[in-house]
Amino acid sequence: MDLIQQSFQRLYPNKPLNYITKLEYNLRLNDFNANIKLYKNILSINLNLQWKDIDDEIKIGLIQTLLIKIFKHKFHTHNIDLYNNFIRNIPILTKKNNIDPYLEQSFHRVNQQFFQNELEKPNLAWGQASFHKLAHYNFHNDTITVSTIFQKSSLPILDFLMYHELLHKHHQFRNHNGRNSFHTSQFRQDENLYPNKQQIEQEINDIIHLQKRSLRTIKPFSVWDFFK
Numbered sequence: 156m157d158l159i160q161q162s163f164q165r166l167y168p169n170k171p172l173n174y175i176t177k178l179e180y181n182l183r184l185n186d187f188n189a190n191i192k193l194y195k196n197i198l199s200i201n202l203n204l205q206w207k208d209i210d211d212e213i214k215i216g217l218i219q220t221l222l223i224k225i226f227k228h229k230f231h232t233h234n235i236d237l238y239n240n241f242i243r244n245i246p247i248l249t250k251k252n253n254i255d256p257y258l259e260q261s262f263h264r265v266n267q268q269f270f271q272n273e274l275e276k277p278n279l280a281w282g283q284a285s286f287h288k289l290a291h292y293n294f295h296n297d298t299i300t301v302s303t304i305f306q307k308s309s310l311p312i313l314d315f316l317m318y319h320e321l322l323h324k325h326h327q328f329r330n331h332n333g334r335n336s337f338h339t340s341q342f343r344q345d346e347n348l349y350p351n352k353q354q355i356e357q358e359i360n361d362i363i364h365l366q367k368r369s370l371r372t373i374k375p376f377s378v379w380d381f382f383k
């Protein structure tokens with residue numbers, strides 16, 4: 156089932172979709188624009204290439220908005236909410252009710268040093284003692300989560316993880332090249348601005364290695380396998 160069929164089915168659970176569906180990404184439309192066309196038995200939706208990397212649940216909200224427009228119905232769905240929030244810029248709307256004070260200090264340091272204090276504070280939380288997900292930014296709830304294995308790390312290490320995740324927040328709406336990776340070349344360029352980055356990465360590897368060894372596992376790995 157493609158995204159159009161999925162969007163339709165959630166909107167009209169008991170109705171069959173009697174059209175051939177065509178979903179296309181292209182560069183002809185403006186930023187985050189999209190359009191819908193019904194011609195004979197073909198229902199086609201064009202999305203700006205920027206949409207390609209955006210979460211499916213948000214895209215379903217966008218497609219549902221277009222379907223409702225063409226079928227002239229009035230509907231309100233959870234996905235449409237997600238889409239509207241995305242468009243209005245989720246970080247401004249998200250409730251900040253989950254902010255760890257220690258991570259908050261890290262946020263302020265990084266925001267001042269690298270972002271001219273222009274980034275809005277996300278939720279900041281410790282996750283689990285994960286070796287697989289060192290840190291993570293979830294734009295659905297505007298939350299940065301950091302693995303507790305770094306709770307006792309030096310500030311430059313913690314701030315580097317914070318910087319990496321804040322770059323995701325920063326780049327989230329600026330993915331103009333349609334790449335399927337969150338770690339675009341621009342992202343990597345920005346990330347390289349962090350002082351002593353290579354040494355920090357090595358130290359992170361060491362932390363993981365030590366903690367893993369204390370769990371009696373000795374499998375070697377690269378830190379990049381676990382960055383998300």
Ligand SMILES: [Zn+2]
Nearest residue numbers: 319323382383
């Ligand atoms: Zn990342």
